[in-house]
Amino acid sequence: MSYLRAFWNSPFTFWFILALPGLLIIGELLREVDKLEHLLHPTGEFAARFLIISLMITPLMFLTNGQRWVRWLMARRRYIGVAAACYTALHIAIYLLDKGSLGPILEDLVKIGIWTGWLASLIFIPLTVTSNDWSIARLGSNWKGLQKLAYAAALLVFTHWVLVDFKFGPALVHFTPLLLLQIYRYVHVSNKRKERKLTAHA
Numbered sequence: 001m002s003y004l005r006a007f008w009n010s011p012f013t014f015w016f017i018l019a020l021p022g023l024l025i026i027g028e029l030l031r032e033v034d035k036l037e038h039l040l041h042p043t044g045e046f047a048a049r050f051l052i053i054s055l056m057i058t059p060l061m062f063l064t065n066g067q068r069w070v071r072w073l074m075a076r077r078r079y080i081g082v083a084a085a086c087y088t089a090l091h092i093a094i095y096l097l098d099k100g101s102l103g104p105i106l107e108d109l110v111k112i113g114i115w116t117g118w119l120a121s122l123i124f125i126p127l128t129v130t131s132n133d134w135s136i137a138r139l140g141s142n143w144k145g146l147q148k149l150a151y152a153a154a155l156l157v158f159t160h161w162v163l164v165d166f167k168f169g170p171a172l173v174h175f176t177p178l179l180l181l182q183i184y185r186y187v188h189v190s191n192k193r194k195e196r197k198l199t200a201h202a
Contacts, residue, residue, distance in 0.1 A: 014076055018083040021046050022090055029094065036098040041165070043091035045174075048157050050084035052178045055150060059185035078131045081150070085128040088121050113163030120156035123149050154178065 007013055025039055057077050060070045073080075099105050108114040127150055129135070136143050154175070161171040 011076075011079065014079055018050070018079065019086075022087060025090065036094050039094050040091065040098065043087055043094055044161070047084050047087035047091055048161060048171075048174055050080050050087060051150065051154055051157060052174060054080040054084060055154060056178055056181050059181035059188075062185055062188045063181065082128055082131050085124040088124050092121060111163070113160055116156045117160035117164070120153045120160060123153040123156070127153070 021042070025042055029036065029039055053073075054077050057070065057073050057080075061074060064070050096105065099108070109118070126146060130139060130143060130146060139146065158171055158175050161174075162168050165171070
């Protein structure tokens, strides 16, 4: 049992689970070099899903009072965020290969759905580069402030999804749990602050 627990808790096992959809997509990419557009959706969706999951973990900690499975995810939240960035990079690579040349890419930049995607991708860069212990130690309290850019990235990803796919439903299904949990988090934190103020004045 201890070996099974060690295997399950290994970061390599977790990275393999995160990478598995990407490996399957890359395999399909290598088989169908001339037909790439249908691979844009799965890579973009996995990028969005992992971003959403990473942002859901903190409010889930409040909601579940820090249950074990949520703490397990919390310990691996940075991995999930990096996975979101990796799937974003794969999404971009497939998009560029599908367009084939600079002209069509530049033509797309005038579309809101496209440049919101590019902007979200740019936000992922500093978030990913600083997702390590060394950066956390160097940045100190500024690290958390930088990581809050992930919420801006989430809003941009949602806009990109809706405007490019022209389907509000799937995007809403993915992002609604995150929105509800963030509302709960805000209410929870606000109530705790009010309780502390009342206690201080009592």
